[in-house]
Amino acid sequence: MHILLTNDDGIMAPGINALWRELSPFFRISVVAPDSEKSASSQAITVHHPIWVDKHPIDNYNICAWRVGGTPTDCVKVALEALLIDDRPDIIISGINHGSNLGTDVLYSGTVSAAIEGALHGLPAIAVSLDCSWEPFDFSPSAKAARKIIEAVMNNTLPPNTLLNVNVPALPEHELQGISITKLGIRNYENTFERRLDPRGRTYYWMSGRISESENDADSDIMAVKAGKISVTPVHFDLTNYGIMNILESWGL
DSSP, X not given: OEEEEEOSSOTTOHHHHHHHHHHTTTSEEEEEXXXXXXXXXXXXXXXXXXXXXXXXXXTTSOOEEEEESSOHHHHHHHIIIIITTTSOOSEEEEEEEESOOOGGGGGTOHHHHHHHHHHHTTOOEEEEEEEOOSSOOOOHHHHHHHHHHHHHHHTSOOOTTEEEEEEEESSOGGGOOOEEEOBOOXXXXXXXXXXXXXXXXXXXXXXXXXXXXXXXXXXXXXXXXXXXXXXXXXXXXXXXXXXXXXXHHHTTO
């Protein structure tokens, strides 16, 4: 089986390194990932300047790898429509992200968006994130969890236009409380914008913020991770609100 790995933390990030270390003894791996961090890039694509692509050596592993001067979505597009056009992967794995992608975070996440792009191309796709802060963490338990989920996906069939969004608590492997199939929760942020001046006197703003805890259902991804469980959420990208279509028609539009 041929796996394409990508991410939004950059090709040198510890999460994607943990994935290829865990997966390469069992699967054939290709890596196409950004040359630097591209977090919170959502589904952005590069259209106003070239997308630079270079071979990237990975020592001690028989892996073809490229670093891309673009977004996570660019990486998947370039991989499937140029670099691997004659060697199409069987599945796309995006991650392991350094930090969770829970609830409404998926709308901003470059990690999840890369998986969405894979699903748009008709491939099974999984986004994997570790619910950790920015201190160094051990990614190996989440890489092992990813391998288990990959094997389950390849032994079964995901519906079209569907990906799995996986979030793993930052716990030792023996403390993880199993896997929970979940729905997306709600995650809000209290953002602040600090006004500053650059050396030429122009105004700019620096955004920061913190999570504002919302009440979430017990079967949400947020609550599962809080309980020490690996959250697996099936996500599809038909954003249509079918329930109000008849209401809109009644408006006489």
